[in-house]
Amino acid sequence: MTELLRKVGMESCKPLTTPMTTTTANSDDEFSPLEDPTVYRQLVGSLMYLLITRPDLSFAVNRLCQFMHNPKEDNRATLKHVLRYVQGTLTLGLRLTSSVALVVHAFFDSDWAGYSLDTKSTASYAVFLGPKLISWGSKKQRTVARSSTEAEYKALADVSAEVVWVHSLLQDLALACPTTLVLWCDNLGATYLCSNPIFHARTKHVEVYYHFFRDKVASGFLKVNFVSTHDQLAGIFTKPLAVSRFTALRFKLRVVPCPLTA
Structure with a gap:
């Protein structure tokens, strides 16, 4: 991080x-393109x-990547921001500690x-193994969602695929989990x-790709529970947040001050 800041004279x-x-704000025609985008x-x-x-x-890096072209x-x-x-968080890092809990859960x-x-x-999404964050992602969806429910439903398909892969990896390592x-x-x-077939008519326009986890839920492999927005840890990956909210979620993800080593 220090080398990166030194490279652009922002140490x-x-x-x-x-x-x-x-x-x-998102970039639009009010702003002129960079003469040389190489450094960006x-x-x-x-x-x-x-x-x-x-x-x-x-989230910030995901947004910056969308304008690389x-x-x-x-x-x-935004990049300078x-x-x-x-610069203000040089001592922060993702803390991973040993734990006997092999419970996989995700937000x-x-x-x-x-x-x-x-x-x-x-x-x-944010995937945890016990108390430890082991996988996360922030990505713009490929198609326009017609409602907040549909947007969340599509996000469910992405996290389901990731969780299934994590579970498969643990099995390959001969580690038992619930x-x-x-x-x-x-x-x-x-x-x-995700579990009530009565609502199927409302999702006929949704691509089949997003329905694969229905079988996982029906078989009992996956279970979707409700959590309040206040306790939604993945919210830090979807949008810019106020300082207090951002700091609280960052701490819950275990991104904390870590001792610097030589």
Whole structure:
């Protein structure tokens, strides 16, 4: 992180407390393209490697990556904002500790139509092994969702695939874990859709790709439970948050000060 800041002469910049502001606008025609986007692409590429130990940067880096083909002045301003946040959090890292608990559970969330340029939603998930965060993601959905329930339903398909893979990996390592894996959702509509066939008519327009986890729920392999929005840990990966909310979720993900080693 220090080397990255030194490369752009920001090792002494004023630090910030969040990687993005809640009022950040998407790039549009009001801003001119960068004359030389090479530096922008190099810095964003470096930040992608940083995500290995800094999941709190996932949403911001995901947003920056969406403009790699044609970055503009406001994208560069957002990039500098992220770097100033990095400057203020050099000691933070993802803490992993030993644990006998092998319970796999996951949180998933979606910011419906949060991307104003094309009204697509951002879906995210956070997969835990016991108390430890082991997998996470933040990605713009491929198609436009017609409701918040549909956006959450699509996010459920993504986290289901990830959880199934984690469970398979644990089996290959000869590690036993509970047969029922719990997914936490803050949208009651999506919770009902995954198990109640009465609502099937409302999802006829949804691609078959998103329905594969229905069999997993019916067989008891997956279980979708409701969680309040306040306790939805994946919310940090879907949209910019206020300082207090962002800091609280970052701590719950176990991104905490870590001792620096030589």
